[in-house]
Amino acid sequence: MAFLEVDNITKDFGGLVANNHISFSIDEGEIVGLIGPNGAGKTTLFNCIVGYHKPDSGKVIFRGKDITGLKPHDTNRAGIGRTFQVMKVTTGMTVLENVMVGAFCRVDEREQARKKALALLGFMGIEKIKDFHLNELPVAMQRKVGLARALATNPVLLMLDEVASGLNPKEIEEIVEFMRVINSEKKITLFIIEHIMEMVMKVSQRVIVLDYGEKIAEGLPADIVKNENVIKAYLGEKYAQSH
Amino acid sequence: MEAIKDALNFSDFSRAERISLIIFSLFLLIFPLLGAGSFTKTVMIQFLLFSLFGMGWNTIGGYGGQVELGKAQYVGIGAYTVALMMVWWKIPFWFSMPVGVLIALGYSFIIGYPLFRLKGHYFAIATICTSLVLKDIFDNWTLVGAAKGIELPIHEHPDFVYMQFKSDTYYYYFIMVLFYIGLFYMNWFRKSKLGYQLRMIKDDEDAAESLGIDIRWCKIKAYSIASAFVAVGGGFMAVYNLYIDPTSVMELSLSIKIALMAMLGGAASLWGPIIGAAFLVPLDRFLGSWLGGYKGLIGVDFMIYAALIMVVSAYQPRGIWGIIEQLRKRGS
Amino acid sequence: MLIIDALLQGILMGLLFALVALGLTIIFGVMDIVNFAHGEFLMLGMYTVYWTSLFLNIDPLLALPASAIMGILLGLASYYCFIRYLLRGPAIAQLFGTFGLMLFLQYFAMFLFKTDYRMVEKGLLVGKSLSVGPFIFDWTKIAAGLLSLISFIVVFYFINMTKTGKALQATALNKEAASYMGIKTDRMNALAWAIGGGTVGVAGGLLVNFYYAYPMVGILFVMIAFACVALGGFGSIKGVFFAGLLIGILEMVFPVFGQLVGSDFLGPHFKVTIIYLAYFIIVVVRPQGLFGWRQ
Numbered sequence: 052m053a054f055l056e057v058d059n060i061t062k063d064f065g066g067l068v069a070n071n072h073i074s075f076s077i078d079e080g081e082i083v084g085l086i087g088p089n090g091a092g093k094t095t096l097f098n099c100i101v102g103y104h105k106p107d108s109g110k111v112i113f114r115g116k117d118i119t120g121l122k123p124h125d126t127n128r129a130g131i132g133r134t135f136q137v138m139k140v141t142t143g144m145t146v147l148e149n150v151m152v153g154a155f156c157r158v159d160e161r162e163q164a165r166k167k168a169l170a171l172l173g174f175m176g177i178e179k180i181k182d183f184h185l186n187e188l189p190v191a192m193q194r195k196v197g198l199a200r201a202l203a204t205n206p207v208l209l210m211l212d213e214v215a216s217g218l219n220p221k222e223i224e225e226i227v228e229f230m231r232v233i234n235s236e237k238k239i240t241l242f243i244i245e246h247i248m249e250m251v252m253k254v255s256q257r258v259i260v261l262d263y264g265e266k267i268a269e270g271l272p273a274d275i276v277k278n279e280n281v282i283k284a285y286l287g288e289k290y291a292q293s294h
Numbered sequence: 295m296e297a298i299k300d301a302l303n304f305s306d307f308s309r310a311e312r313i314s315l316i317i318f319s320l321f322l323l324i325f326p327l328l329g330a331g332s333f334t335k336t337v338m339i340q341f342l343l344f345s346l347f348g349m350g351w352n353t354i355g356g357y358g359g360q361v362e363l364g365k366a367q368y369v370g371i372g373a374y375t376v377a378l379m380m381v382w383w384k385i386p387f388w389f390s391m392p393v394g395v396l397i398a399l400g401y402s403f404i405i406g407y408p409l410f411r412l413k414g415h416y417f418a419i420a421t422i423c424t425s426l427v428l429k430d431i432f433d434n435w436t437l438v439g440a441a442k443g444i445e446l447p448i449h450e451h452p453d454f455v456y457m458q459f460k461s462d463t464y465y466y467y468f469i470m471v472l473f474y475i476g477l478f479y480m481n482w483f484r485k486s487k488l489g490y491q492l493r494m495i496k497d498d499e500d501a502a503e504s505l506g507i508d509i510r511w512c513k514i515k516a517y518s519i520a521s522a523f524v525a526v527g528g529g530f531m532a533v534y535n536l537y538i539d540p541t542s543v544m545e546l547s548l549s550i551k552i553a554l555m556a557m558l559g560g561a562a563s564l565w566g567p568i569i570g571a572a573f574l575v576p577l578d579r580f581l582g583s584w585l586g587g588y589k590g591l592i593g594v595d596f597m598i599y600a601a602l603i604m605v606v607s608a609y610q611p612r613g614i615w616g617i618i619e620q621l622r623k624r625g626s
Numbered sequence: 627m628l629i630i631d632a633l634l635q636g637i638l639m640g641l642l643f644a645l646v647a648l649g650l651t652i653i654f655g656v657m658d659i660v661n662f663a664h665g666e667f668l669m670l671g672m673y674t675v676y677w678t679s680l681f682l683n684i685d686p687l688l689a690l691p692a693s694a695i696m697g698i699l700l701g702l703a704s705y706y707c708f709i710r711y712l713l714r715g716p717a718i719a720q721l722f723g724t725f726g727l728m729l730f731l732q733y734f735a736m737f738l739f740k741t742d743y744r745m746v747e748k749g750l751l752v753g754k755s756l757s758v759g760p761f762i763f764d765w766t767k768i769a770a771g772l773l774s775l776i777s778f779i780v781v782f783y784f785i786n787m788t789k790t791g792k793a794l795q796a797t798a799l800n801k802e803a804a805s806y807m808g809i810k811t812d813r814m815n816a817l818a819w820a821i822g823g824g825t826v827g828v829a830g831g832l833l834v835n836f837y838y839a840y841p842m843v844g845i846l847f848v849m850i851a852f853a854c855v856a857l858g859g860f861g862s863i864k865g866v867f868f869a870g871l872l873i874g875i876l877e878m879v880f881p882v883f884g885q886l887v888g889s890d891f892l893g894p895h896f897k898v899t900i901i902y903l904a905y906f907i908i909v910v911v912r913p914q915g916l917f918g919w920r921q
Contacts, residue, residue, distance in 0.1 A: 103503075124508045600732075
């Protein structure tokens, strides 16, 4: 049985079909990329799986359990973590406190949560910034905090929404490396939305392509770049030219 | 055990704050011995009472960031439970006050469940509405004295069981004890799991949900804690004033004062409600007694009060504590 | 028969309520701010007509422009001197801010006018009534209903048909996009406050013909206005019109209903309570308003 199975999901925002009968599945331990032009319905699909939106029809099965329509905090408890493309840059809590809140998902004691949060910050190499507030940090750091926060909830499936956008090549390199580590060491399945082609192709074992709310292709990265539909829809000039 | 340690542990505050707390506590302890007049004593009792209210509000309003403007209904529930049980069945304060708190808790869950489907302005206005509905009911319900209110029977001799004393000093020490219980509780609360989760909710609700936090349930819990706090204060008001009516314990202006004091002092900080109450209660009282005496100046005291609210909201929404912290940052 | 009478009276009151709530919903729509002081604008409108008609010895209806001008000036002054600064802060500060404004105006009125209850006593329509078959209507209420309707239509026309009105709507829809299109949003905000103040000033001027003015009168009407705005869908102008009518009818029919049933708890004391309750139920069950015109 598939780890995550998305079966015929449709989401319609008053006439604007953001997701149209989308089905696919992800196996445990995979890294799967989700790509598509702006407005293709990628984030909507994420939100339907995690529970920010309730799909109009279709089912989401996670580890054999039907999680369709569950609230985000319930899907998180079931083991799905996610990060946001745009993080609210808040001033209320420090980095450490942010990650502790994630840890509180699984533990009740403050000291335990603190230890876990510190360990995670160490794992990501950002202990230095633990007392900063999010608004005082550069984007790359904010992204890492978002990741650490999500990891602190002990997810088995982590969904990353454009975690590399706005970062410089060196920072992207770091994030990619980091994704490989959490996938191989922490055994966390990754499902990523990405705009930066080079990155998706490098890190994903499989890629799903959306366009205008429809799934137009699915396959190995090497095949996807050669897929005509995909080239037409999205990669178009930019990627095809450079290869 | 761990919780008690947390409640008594102020070590994460600066030295200046801890020393201030000690001096302030000493002052509170010896205040009745300083020979202050009855007016000043009343002001001090009001100050402690409103600090307690403000601390309660701070859970949902400060840490949780929800604009809650209906706390008066829980003051009313606490006060009416104590008063009615005393008048009807002669049940002592020590029994009726916890009952009042339980009723407030139960009621807050019932109200909180639909209430926390709402956000922002919708929520703020709805809290006012629920409070006013309850007040209207009590205003017209003859069984509970309607708008005339209830007078508590006066005992000839001071009576600890019924919390009736001749001297304000006893009431002073009693509310002081409640004040410290509240303070310690809040000191624990801000470090508790719920405290952290509420702050996350205030910062970013979507992110909070993605971290496994059941937002609505967390808010309801905080709202109920706030309600319980406020009901304790309401019970105290009944035995202290010996007379309650819907206007004195359930009016909108009371809800506003509670929220305002916490906000003026600095929401989401342990000291905020205390600072706010220390500022506003005397201001309210002294302005009233000074200006109220002059004919032709009716209303001026509240105009000053209102102008203050306006200035703070426009220029320093983080309150007095916000100003202090800013100065401190600049200093260091 | 009682019910039909209440229904007709309710419609007249409802037209007035709609006018009261109009300004609130426009301000909310354009700036996403809840103006607690709205009821005090109404109260000052009432006093304006009262004093103008008394001092100039003119009919209260002729004093209406004075209340409109007062309302517009008050709205503009509130915006430029206060609300503009409030906008920088968090939502909670905005709520408290307009609340402070409300208290300030209340006690300012108390300072100026004391707590006496005042109502227009002399005037063309005051004390006269129209009987149609079994029904009796006060002329002052008929005038209030009709003039409210006319004022509402004028504002509706202004917002939907003129260029400035459309700019206002654009600002309400999307502030950022509007500012890219060259609309000065600061001006639009001020305009919203001017319209809000002006309309509610007129409503107050109409109200004082048959309702007592006193410094605390505002809170009752602002709660009614909140209920109308919620029922109509926050920010919806069409919605607030029908919501006003509904609330007006509800307020009049409810006590009659209680009388018929003979229950104390459905009595006239609770005709305002039912409005609070209505608000609560509306926003919980249908936060988009009864008509759902606003997305």
